[in-house]
Amino acid sequence: MTFFCLVWLVAANVAMAQAPVQTAAVAATMPATLPGPARILAARMGDHGDKTRFVLELTRDTHFILDASRPQMVVVDLEASIDSGLPPGKGLVRNVRLEPGASASRLRLVLSTTAPVHIQLAEIIPPRDGMPPRFILDLGPAPAGTGAAALTPASVSTLAPPPPPKAKPRPELPMIVLDAGHGGQDPGTIGVGGAYEKDIVLAVTLELRRQLLATGRYRVALTRDKDLFIPLRQRVAIARTKGADLFISLHADSIASRNIRGLSVYTLSDKASDREAEMLAQRENQADAIVGMDLSVQSSDIANILISLSQRDTMNQSRHFASLVVRHVDKQVPVLPSPLRSAGLAVLTAPDVPSVLVELGYLSHPQDARLLATDAHRRRLAGSLVRAVDGYFSSQR
Ligand SMILES: [Zn+2]
Known part of the structure; x- marks a missing residue:
């Protein structure tokens, strides 16, 4: 029953307040995805030199919307509630704060940046290796000459703005x-x-x-x-x-x-x-x-x-x-x-x-x-x- 051990480990890691028996039963069919509306279990910020990475650990996949139309600001609207604190700013991110969302089930996270930024990646990756689903936002410095955050419809829809992303290799066949x-x-x-x-x-x-x-x-x-x-x-x-x-x-x-x-x-x-x-x-x-x-x-x-x-x-x-x-x-x-x-x-x-x-x-x-x-x-x-x-x-x- 190694499977259940894994499930218990996940449940322990995220310090779930829910009844553990129920968590284990649901998670057994879908490891690392928890029932109910999406919740944020942890939030991290990392400075990787060429990019600043913002990560949210989620209980399940959910929808998000990005808005980078305002200068030096990236707004993430996420269909989720939050159980964790927010990390301090790092790298290109001066700070991240919570604003009231459109509804109780919707969060608005506002990232203020130290300079114009370019969105390199924004996606929710599925649960993997016992890790829960994660929202990942990679911000790089905007190319010279672009004032506001560089975000075009094409770059968001393919999640593949230049420079070429490492996260989503293009498979050969559609x-x-x-x-x-x-x-x-x-x-x-x-x-x-x-x-x-x-x-x-x-x-x-x-x-x-x-x-x-x-x-x-x-x-x-x-x-x-x-x-x-x-x-x-x-x-x-x-x-x-x-x-x-x-x-x-x-x-x-x-x-x-x-x-x-x-x-x-x-x-x-x-x-x-x-x-x-x-x-x-x-x-x-x-x-x-x-x-x-x-x-x-x-x-x-x-x-x-x-x-x-x-x-x-x-x-x-x-x-x-x-x-x-x-x-x-x-x-x-x-x-x-x-x-x-x-x-x-x-x-x-x-x-x-x-x-x-x-x-x-x-x-x-x-x-x-x-x-x-x-x-x-x-x-x-x-x-x-x-x-x-x-x-x-x-x-x-
Ligand atoms: Zn029908």
């Missing part, structure tokens, strides 16, 4: 994370013939993985490859920990009006493109409510994430990919009259991963439902998406 919607106790929508959305989208996802891997041009990971419930936040976290270059969530919709059919593609927005889109977001975001998870946190996530600079660039890429999906869709696949839509979908909130949600068709429409049950149509849908993926990555090369 990583595509496919997300089959719903699963487990959440069947999604139920078709006119009685088919479950969760089963149909999983079948298309597996076919899409097969076709993508067959090209030899991509790596592919799935948020689920079986009938399993996965919370929306965790789907986003999987995309980020896998280092996804593209995230595609697959769903099938349902609507009271029986004559509406066809494929549509959603990107993230705080404002739904129309009332149908708004209702769709409500339906899809309901997934977590099925197991009693807190939805209010997620809706604030969506609002928060939209103000981030990095998200703006990611959203442009998401919209570009969404338009490619529509452009490359197979002639035999019915498409909604205005297929490009946006809504506040919780599963699309990875700030650094271009993400789309594809509604493959309407299970409430008898013909769509019948088509979605056939292998031939699933192959056509997957083929359409492969062409869109090819188009997306060929324009990036």
Whole structure:
């Protein structure tokens, strides 16, 4: 039982106030990630000569937003509470202080710097070697001639501003994370013939993985490859920990009006493109409510994430990919009259991963439902998406 020894060690290290038995039980399946909202367990500052590193040890992965628009100041908004003190300034950081955040679950850390700085790295790294997840911010001196903190949308979205980062080596093949919607106790929508959305989208996802891997041009990971419930936040976290270059969530919709059919593609927005889109977001975001998870946190996530600079660039890429999906869709696949839509979908909130949600068709429409049950149509849908993926990555090369 060395595993439990490790778990106990972690729990002891962070001086958890929680019931140790519960901690051990949860941590046994996911070492070094603790249940509940994210908390900061420790904060450190290190002067490494060429850079100043600010580290927060977290109980779990969470969202953060950086703002370096003001001179000699970097603001970190983090969805977390804090259990530790803050370290004194070191290197390029004069001091770090806590300001009231937008909500109780949100912290604002303000780093004042001694000179204009350049953000070399900002990311949350997953738990590793018994260490908890950590937020890492590396600040270097700004290149001559740049007055304020050098931060451009591109540099944040790729986390790869010059100089080349050491933390995130670029793998050779793009990583595509496919997300089959719903699963487990959440069947999604139920078709006119009685088919479950969760089963149909999983079948298309597996076919899409097969076709993508067959090209030899991509790596592919799935948020689920079986009938399993996965919370929306965790789907986003999987995309980020896998280092996804593209995230595609697959769903099938349902609507009271029986004559509406066809494929549509959603990107993230705080404002739904129309009332149908708004209702769709409500339906899809309901997934977590099925197991009693807190939805209010997620809706604030969506609002928060939209103000981030990095998200703006990611959203442009998401919209570009969404338009490619529509452009490359197979002639035999019915498409909604205005297929490009946006809504506040919780599963699309990875700030650094271009993400789309594809509604493959309407299970409430008898013909769509019948088509979605056939292998031939699933192959056509997957083929359409492969062409869109090819188009997306060929324009990036
Ligand atoms: Zn769905």
